[in-house]
Amino acid sequence: MRAAVIGAGPAGLMAAEALVARGVAADIYDSMPSFGRKFLMAGKSGLNISHAEDREAFLSRYRGDARLQDMVRAFGPGEITDWMAALGIAAHTGPTGRVFPETMKASPLLRAWLVRLQAAGAALHARHRWQGWDGSGALLFGTPEGEVTARPDVTVLALGGASWKRLGSDGAWAPLLDAKGIALAPFGPSNCGFLVDWSDHMRKKFAGAPVKAVRLSADGVETRSEFVITQRGVESGGIYTLSAALVDELQRAGAATLFVDLLPDTDLPVIAGKLARPRGKQSMANHLRKSLGLSGVKLALLHEAAGGALPGETGALARLIKAVPIRITGTAPLDEAISTTGGVAWAALDDALMLRGLPGVFCAGEMIDWDAPTGGYLITACLATGKAAGEGAADWLQASSR
Numbered sequence: 001m002r003a004a005v006i007g008a009g010p011a012g013l014m015a016a017e018a019l020v021a022r023g024v025a026a027d028i029y030d031s032m033p034s035f036g037r038k039f040l041m042a043g044k045s046g047l048n049i050s051h052a053e054d055r056e057a058f059l060s061r062y063r064g065d066a067r068l069q070d071m072v073r074a075f076g077p078g079e080i081t082d083w084m085a086a087l088g089i090a091a092h093t094g095p096t097g098r099v100f101p102e103t104m105k106a107s108p109l110l111r112a113w114l115v116r117l118q119a120a121g122a123a124l125h126a127r128h129r130w131q132g133w134d135g136s137g138a139l140l141f142g143t144p145e146g147e148v149t150a151r152p153d154v155t156v157l158a159l160g161g162a163s164w165k166r167l168g169s170d171g172a173w174a175p176l177l178d179a180k181g182i183a184l185a186p187f188g189p190s191n192c193g194f195l196v197d198w199s200d201h202m203r204k205k206f207a208g209a210p211v212k213a214v215r216l217s218a219d220g221v222e223t224r225s226e227f228v229i230t231q232r233g234v235e236s237g238g239i240y241t242l243s244a245a246l247v248d249e250l251q252r253a254g255a256a257t258l259f260v261d262l263l264p265d266t267d268l269p270v271i272a273g274k275l276a277r278p279r280g281k282q283s284m285a286n287h288l289r290k291s292l293g294l295s296g297v298k299l300a301l302l303h304e305a306a307g308g309a310l311p312g313e314t315g316a317l318a319r320l321i322k323a324v325p326i327r328i329t330g331t332a333p334l335d336e337a338i339s340t341t342g343g344v345a346w347a348a349l350d351d352a353l354m355l356r357g358l359p360g361v362f363c364a365g366e367m368i369d370w371d372a373p374t375g376g377y378l379i380t381a382c383l384a385t386g387k388a389a390g391e392g393a394a395d396w397l398q399a400s401s402r
C-alpha cells in the first residue's frame with residue numbers, strides 16, 4: 001500500500017507521519033527544492049507552534065466547522081508538546097501561554113522530523129509540482145526532468161493557503177479542484193496588515209514606528225498589544241489579533257475603524273484631571289508629554305485623528321486619548337498575509353477530511369476553509385488536520401482493501 005502526500009508543510013508532514021505509523025509507505029511531494037519553507041519562515045522570529053490556555057478559550061479561537069474544534073481538541077497543545085519531546089525538542093511556554101520549541105527556531109525540529117519520517121518509510125520528492133490528474137486518473141507532476149505520474153492507493157493534499165507565494169503556497173491548486181467540481185470558498189487575507197490613508201507627515205515621519213503598550217479594539221473585539229505604523233497603514237501584533245473582526249467590518253460596511261486606547265492603565269477621569277491642570281506657557285505637546293507621557297508616534301496619532309489641532313476641551317481630549325479612531329480602508333495584499341481564509345469548503349469534506357466528490361483524496365491544513373489568529377493556533381490546526389487526514393486515509397485504505 002502506498003500513499004501520496006502532496007505538500008510538505010506541517011499539515012502534509014503530519015499526515016505522512018500518521019500514515020507511516022499505520023504501516024503505509026508514503027511518498028511526500030513538494031514543488032519547492034526543499035521542504036517546509038513556510039514552517040521555517042514561521043520559525044524565523046520564534047516558532048510559536050501552539051498555545052497553552054484554558055480549553056474553552058483555546059477552542060474559541062477557531063472559526064470554521066465544529067469538526068476542526070474536535071481535531072484540535074484531539075491534537076492540541078499537550079499532544080504537540082509530547083510530539084516535539086519525542087523528536088528530542090523540549091517545549092517552552094511563554095508567560096502568555098504561547099508554546100515554542102526551546103530552540104525557538106523551526107529548523108532543528110524540521111530536520112529531526114524529516115529524518116524520523118524517512119526512517120519510518122516515507123520517501124521525499126522535492127521539485128515535484130502537482131498539476132492535477134492525467135486522463136487515466138494518475139497524479140501528474142511537473143519536475144525538472146519533465147512530467148512524471150504516480151498512482152498511489154490513497155492521496156492526501158496539504159497544499160497550503162495562498163500567501164507568501166515565494167515559499168511555495170501559491171493557491172494554484174484551487175482551479176485543479178474546482179475543475180473536479182469541489183466546492184471552494186474564495187481566498188481572503190487573515191492575520192494581515194490593513195490600509196490607512198495616512199497624511200504625508202505621518203507616513204514620512206512614522207512609517208516603521210512601533211506603537212507600544214496600547215489597547216486595540218475593533219467591532220467588539222479588543223486586545224492589549226502593540227502594532228506598527230507602515231507606509232500604507234498598520235500591521236503586526238495586535239492588528240493580527242483583530243484581523244478577523246476588521247475584515248468582517250470591512251466586508252459589512254466597506255470601511256472599518258480601529259480604536260486605540262493610548263493609556264490603557266489610566267482611567268478617563270484621571271486623564272481628564274491631569275489634562276485640566278494649569279499648563280502655564282507650556283505648549284500642548286509639552287503638557288501631554290509631562291502630564292501623561294504621550295509623545296512621538298502616540299502624539300502624532302492624536303493629531304492625525306483630530307485632523308490637526310487637538311480638542312481644546314479636556315474631556316474631549318481625554319476621550320480621544322482613550323479611543324483614537326483609525327479609519328481602515330482595506331486589507332494589505334493577500335500575498336503578504338500571514339495566513340489565508342477560504343479554500344476547500346467543509347461541506348466538500350467528510351468527517352475524515354476525505355473529499356466527498358473524490359473518494360481516496362483527503363485534504364489537510366491551511367488549504368481548508370478555516371481561520372484562527374496568530375499565537376500558535378494556525379500551526380496547531382495544520383498539525384491536527386494533518387493527523388486527522390493521515391489517519392482517515394489509513395482507515396480508508398484498510399476498509400477498501402477488505
Ligand SMILES: Cc1cc2nc3c(=O)[nH]c(=O)nc-3n(C[C@H](O)[C@H](O)[C@H](O)COP(=O)(O)OP(=O)(O)OC[C@H]3O[C@@H](n4cnc5c(N)ncnc54)[C@H](O)[C@@H]3O)c2cc1C
Binds near residue numbers: 037
Ligand atoms: C511569516 C510567517 C510567520 C508565521 N508564523 C506563525 C507562527 O508563529 N505560528 C503559527 O501557528 N503559524 C504561523 N504562520 C502560519 C503557518 O506557517 C501556516 O499556517 C502553515 O505553515 C500552513 O501549513 P500547511 O502545511 O497547511 O501549508 P504550508 O506550510 O503552506 O505548506 C504547503 C506546501 O505545499 C506545497 N505546494 C503548494 N502547491 C503545490 C503543488 N501544486 N505541488 C506540490 N507542492 C505544492 C508548498 O510548496 C508548501 O511546501 C506564519 C506564516 C508566515 C508567512
